[in-house]
Amino acid sequence: MAGRIPQDFIDDLVARADIVEVIGSRTRLKKAGREYKACCPFHGEKTPSFTVSPEKGFYHCFGCGAHGTALGFLMEFDRLEFVEAVEELAQMLGVDVPREQDRSTPRTPVSPLYEQLAQAASLYQQCLRETDAAVDYLRERGLDGQTARRFGIGYAPPGWDFLLRRLGANSGDQQQLLSAGLIAARDSGGYYDRFRDRIMFPIRDSRGRIVAFGGRVLGDGEPKYLNSPETAVFHKGRELYGLYEARRAERKLDRIVVVEGYMDVTSLACHGVHNAVATLGTATTAEHLRRLFRATREVVFCFDGDRAGREAAWRALQNCLPEMRDGRQVRFSFLPDGEDPDSLVRAEGAEGFNERLKSALPLSDYLLRELKSxxxxxxxxxxxxxxxxxxxxxxxxxxxxxxxxxxxxxxxxxxxxxxxxxxxxGPAPRPTRSRPANRPATGRPSLVRRAIQLLLNYPALGATPVPAGLSRVEQKGIAVLTELLDITAKNPHLNSAALVERFRQRPECRHLEALLAEDPLVGEEAAGKELADCLTRLTELGQERRLAELVAKAA
CATH class of the missing domain: 1.20.50 (Pheromone ER-1)
Incomplete structure (x- = not known):
């Protein structure tokens, strides 16, 4: 695994990013005073209620409540994980993402691996065009040239050194091929090509980079399917074959169908079903499900009706249960004996296949049916x-x-x-959540909440002198406030977006984003005076409370 991305790099990246440019590259923005407006890309509307503030580096929709930073927008709009969004934003700014080195574990540089995998894919595709037997096999399976090009399908010829001779000119190149999972080491020394005489299916990550391959034997050899081993860029419990292509084919995925193999995904796509993905020779994991539910609200598992298919479906159900938050749907479709998605879509077409999905069993029905049996x-x-x-x-x-x-x-x-x-x-498992810094039980405006809001909108106010004893004040949200004051004092270059991003992986983040989305109603100069007053008053209240407690004890 790659090392952590340094926090100072993330701070600088968010501060440098032009949020108008980031969002404007994906949706049309129109200048409105100091801000920009658009129809919200996250919900349907005719009157623009989506605003972007270049000053804060923040966006907010008054219609659906969506808000966040440039990184948050990429995560939501492009359906990226946090690290992927950082990499995407860094690529837009033309900078490399550094990694903190774990001294206990040597780290494999990943850029050369992506290059080797891309070169291998190009060679495999060239081989496919030059090999009639491989082309004929794909035609027999009902795949056309357009689908093969869209998925980057290729062919690894027979022989033990096809890639070695072309990409492994020296020991350094050979080590990279080995690290990329393209070759394997011989017991007697030396290397040999891992994939031979196989139809090759490139596996892409969410950014479209090839991270691995799946190979389907052309003849009757074993194993029928062979996947790349796990590498620094490929983890089979995370990647889903066809998800990148599905998202490119359909901007909004109302449903994703999970099938068993590469040929099922490509055959369905060839016949007009563009929302299918496949796991990579492993059961559906929690990480798979999180990625699926970032892209859609409904997942349909499509399994063979035999014993192996039912066992796979039950494992998928068990893994789905912890991810079944409100609004998510999971259903199960079992195919007739002897059929698979590939054969069915060729026989019934996209319309017939989609009709079958409409009658898929909801998770609740499937669960109770199996238990009642x-x-x-x-x-x-x-x-x-x-x-x-x-x-x-x-x-x-x-x-x-x-x-x-x-x-x-x-x-x-x-x-x-x-x-x-x-x-x-018994009770449901409950995640541990920090209590938000909002209003106190009295219903009066919270000084802590207001101080946090001012600091988020004007991070330069972190230079405001902090009264002694503030950290000892016992009030909701005081720990977050003192942390924000400490961060901004030590990092005066941070803007509002970078400050919020410091809390990305913490439960407080959504509350801070909501505060930043509100209008502070004052300019920076007035905000500075108000913040100083808030901090002074909080400290005085804390002292008064401690004094009252001492008096009560003495009495």
């Missing part, structure tokens, strides 16, 4: 067994409406009151 619900003992079988599964669900509804459904099946069943099942 293991218990006789006509008897009291059988209903008790059903509840016991469901207990560990429902406990995986996060708290929310979905968990409540599924518990109600189970209560009907076991003929028990929902509240009583809920007590028997």
């Amino acid at each position: 293991q218990a006789d619900t006509t008897s009291m003992d059988g209903r008790a067994r059903l509840a016991e079988l469901a207990r560990p599964l429902l406990q995986l669900l996060p708290d929310g409406v979905y968990r409540e509804l599924l518990t109600d459904r189970l209560a009907e099946e076991v003929q028990l009151g929902a509240d009583r069943l809920q007590r028997l099942l």
Whole structure:
């Protein structure tokens, strides 16, 4: 794994980024005074309510409430993870992303690996064009040239040194090929090509870079499918074949279909179904699901109806449960015996295949169907067994409406009151959350909240003298306020966006973003005086409270 990205680099990147340019490259902006406006790219609207502030480096939609920094926009609009968004923004600014070196583990430079993988893909594609047997095989499977080009499909010829002879001229190149998973080491010394006589499917990351390959044997050899090993740029529990291509084909993915193999994905795309992806020879992981749900709200798993398909579906269901937050949908479609998505779409076309997906089982129906097959619900003992079988599964669900509804459904099946069943099942796992710095219980405007808001809007105010004793004040949000004061005092170059980004991985981030989205109603000079007053008053209140406590104890 690559090392951490240094915090000072992220600070500088966000400060240097022109948020108008970043967002303007993806949606049309119109200048409106000191800010820019647009119709929100995150929800349908006819009247622009989406504003971008170059001064803050921040965007906010008054219609749907979406807001964030340039990095946050890339994460939401391009469906990127945080590190990927940093890399994308760095590429837009023409800078390389540094990594902190873990001294205990030698780090493999990744740029040469991407280059080697891209060169290998180009060679494989050239080989495909020159190999009639490989072209004929793809035609027999119903793939046309346009689909092959779109997915970058190629062919690795027979022989042990095709890539070695072309890309492994010296020991350094050979080491890079090995690190990229393109060659393997012989026990007796030397290397050989990992992929031979195989149709080659490039696996891309969310930015479209080739990170690995999947190879399908052309003849009857074994193994039928062969994937790249895990490398510094490829982790099979994270990547999904076809997700990059699906997102390029359809800007908004209402649904993503998860199938079993590369040929299923490419065959479906060839016939007009562009929203299919495949895992890479592994069960669907939590990381896969997080990536899927960043791109869509509905995931349909498409499995063979045989025993292996049912077992794979059940594993997928168990991994889905912790990710079933409100608004997300998961369904399961089981294909007729002897059929797979490739054969079905060729026989029925895209319309027929999509009709099958409409009748896919919701996760709740599939879960209860499988559990009821293991218990006789006509008897009291059988209903008790059903509840016991469901207990560990429902406990995986996060708290929310979905968990409540599924518990109600189970209560009907076991003929028990929902509240009583809920007590028997136990509470849902709750994430640990820091309490937000908002208004105190009294309902009066919070001095802490106002101080944080002023500091977020005008980070240069971090130079304001901090009264002694502020950190000892016992009030909600005081720890966040003192941390912000410390950060801005030590980093006077930070702008509002970079300051918020310091909290990206923390639960306080969404509250800070919401405060920054509000109008502070004062300019910087007035804000400086108000902030100083807030800090002084907070310190005085803290002293008064401690004095009152001492008096109470003495009495």
